[in-house]
Amino acid sequence: MNHALAGRRRGTWTWLALLGATGFAWWLGGESVRARSAVPLLLALAVAKGVLVVREFMELRAAPARWQLLLVGWLVLVAALIGVAYYSGVR
């Protein structure tokens, strides 16, 4: 049962990492931080969290590579275009 135990631990660490990232993002999004400089960091955090969910919780780590590629690709593309939109909005 060692593998199962390792899997559970891995899941727990993933969960804790996600919570930590959420807390950090919440602080970054607060009014004490200069909003513009937080944009790339917030997007990167969202992608990182998404990748964790996709790989660990959805278990696409162990699935045929194309599925991970599709979902991570969606995340990266959406985040990148959101970034583009934010900087195109700078005047």
Added chain:
Amino acid sequence: MSETFTKSMARNIFYGGTVFFFLLFLALTFDTQSVLPKRDNRAAITPAVVHGKNLWETNDCIGCHTLLGEGAYFAPELGNVYKRRGPDFIKAWIKAQPTHAEGRRQMPQFNFSDSDLDDLVAFLKYASEINTNHWPPNDEG
């Protein structure tokens, strides 16, 4: 194949997804119903407008014209004709049909009474004052 694909799962997702999106559509419809009083000019619906709409329908005007862009595309848009032409022109125009100009599109003579014409104009005026999000782009419709 490294994937499981079962008919029962596909079926459940079909039924679940359909119900889900229909409920979403109903929720949006509910919101629309509550916002419409501010947009649809319902205060202007007088008995004349009601009768005008009835005349519009029983003479199948939609079979040639569009109204708010819906209908046939054979004759001009009439959702904004009240603004484009004004009441007197509309009445005179309807009375003068058909033109019998050779080779030109013809509009039938509907033999409306004067009060019918007033009601029809009232209906077109009401229609022209509906909030259509600035459509059409210009007066030509």
Added chain:
Amino acid sequence: MQFKSQAAAKPYFVAAIGLFVGQILFGLIMGLQYVVGDFLFPAIPFNVARMVHTNLLIVWLLFGFMGGAYYLVPEESETELYSPKLARAMFWVFLVAGALTILSYLAMPYARLAELSGNNIVQTMGREFLEQPLPTKAGIVVVALAFLFNITMTVLRGRKTAISSILLLGLWGLAIFFLFSFYNPSNLVLDKYYWWWVVHLWVEGVWELILGALLAFVLIKVTGVDREVIEKWLYVIITLTLITGIVGTGHHYYWIGTPEYWQWWGSVFSALEPIPFFAMTVFAFNMVNRRRREHPNRAATLWALGTGVMSFLGAGIWGFLHTLAPVNYYTHGTQITAAHGHMAFYGAYVMVVLTIISYAMPILRGRPCNSPRAQVVEMWSFWLMTISMVFITLFLTAAGILQVWLQRVSDTPLPFMVVQEKIGLFYWMREWTGVVFLVGLVVYVASFFIKGDERPA
């Protein structure tokens, strides 16, 4: 034919084709009136020709759907039809009611018809596609209920397959959403809002279930691919259709007085509507490529593949062209809509009905398929009609683009009728292409009368 009662389908198919011919003749009249405005005036004004054209389309497609159901359901359920007698009776009721309606459109002014048929009891007439007099509308409900009763009882009594349940769901949906045609408030915005619950939720909703079921049935028969495979993909495709199509109704709610947010909801969801059509095309080709037998009816296979491709082009691509709100702001209510409507109806619904007719009709006439010679003629008609429909669409699109430019986008917009004259050339080209379509249709009808050696090709 596996079950004797499947023969109930035959008169439905014959009537469908007959009315189809009528629809095209009136289409040609309208097309000519676009350029020779006083053609047949005042005997047949444009609005009357248009009513006949569109109502015949709806009626013959319904005949096709019903015939398809009568053919398909006994075979799927592996049992005889609940009541072949009821099916025959309803055929005559529907045909007579339909014919009387069309004749009454032609025989008298519409206002007089409204008066005679009791429109002042429940005012439902005079709305696009729902022009039918009250007795006809009530008749449609009665026929639909009798038909649904017959089909449902058959399904309940026999084997339940995915195809028959999806078909049934589509047919029930068709009847239920038709009830909104009786709701006609004097508030124009509400009138239009719920008018789309008939029109849109039919053609971009429940009708697509019927389409999917008919297509899947024919694909199982002509390819021999495992039912399990075809049925699960059918579920996936119709799921995609409905999750995009239901909220996609919003693309009709941009400019009719409904709130602004529909521009977003409608654009987002209807932008994805091409996906299910694309999936259907891929699906049809895939199944034919994986076929386990060479079915002798090649014409039916051609129609099935054609349905996939043309519905993707007509409904998917031509729909997408003007579905986004910022584009639709300029194209709404122009010939662009007409272009899309023609190809979408032909590609999706006309072709699927011709698919099931092409597959079922030879069997109903006592042979597995038509003679090679008859099939060649039928395939000629396929190409003639399909290619001319592509060109009709292209010419109307060109007319529409010019119309949008001159009448809507330009800094000095021209009046509607001035623009119509400037784009007359495209209407002429559309009319001539329409004549080619009619030739194709004549060839199609002729293919039924070609004998020849009945040995499989």
Added chain:
Amino acid sequence: MAVDAAQLTSLQPVPATAADRRLPGDLAVWVFILAELLVFGVFFLSYAFTRAHHVAEFNSEQLTLNRAAGAWNTVLLLTASYCVYRAVAAARAGARSRIDLWLLAALACGAGFVVVKLGEYAAKLAAGISLSTSTFYMFYLSLTFFHFMHVLLGIVVLGVLWLRARAGAYGPANLNGLESGASYWHMVDLVWIVLFPLVYLLR
């Protein structure tokens, strides 16, 4: 035998050969997930590019949102996802009794999300804010409500899984339904991970 199978399927490290790689759950649910991600993606980008034309309006109205509620909801969804993950792991390990406990925990988190979200909506409603108030609020309400409905559907799915788990339906040899439902729930979580910073935080 059953234990062997359980150990085999609970092997978490990446399988050695491509043939061992397996998509959890049913292909049908993954097609659905991809379609949903596409819809959300288009909606997100519509928000982002519309904002580019109304930066000032979006920035000021965004500050009226309850960021803390959004963050707490993120925590609730992530935790629910974790619980669902543990439920699947328990099913793989053949620990049937623990499947429904983890699912129940996930359901509780999901319910928490619903409560927080309804609180947020009630506050906005009381302030007279609706879909037609402004472009920003239109997007805020549309995006979060569309997601909210997904959470509700997810709760229904988890509820069904819970009932079936209690009836002993899931184990190492029968995972398809559980994995499919779990994948759907993770998708709801994944979408929120982008939605939360987009609508509540990015300025």
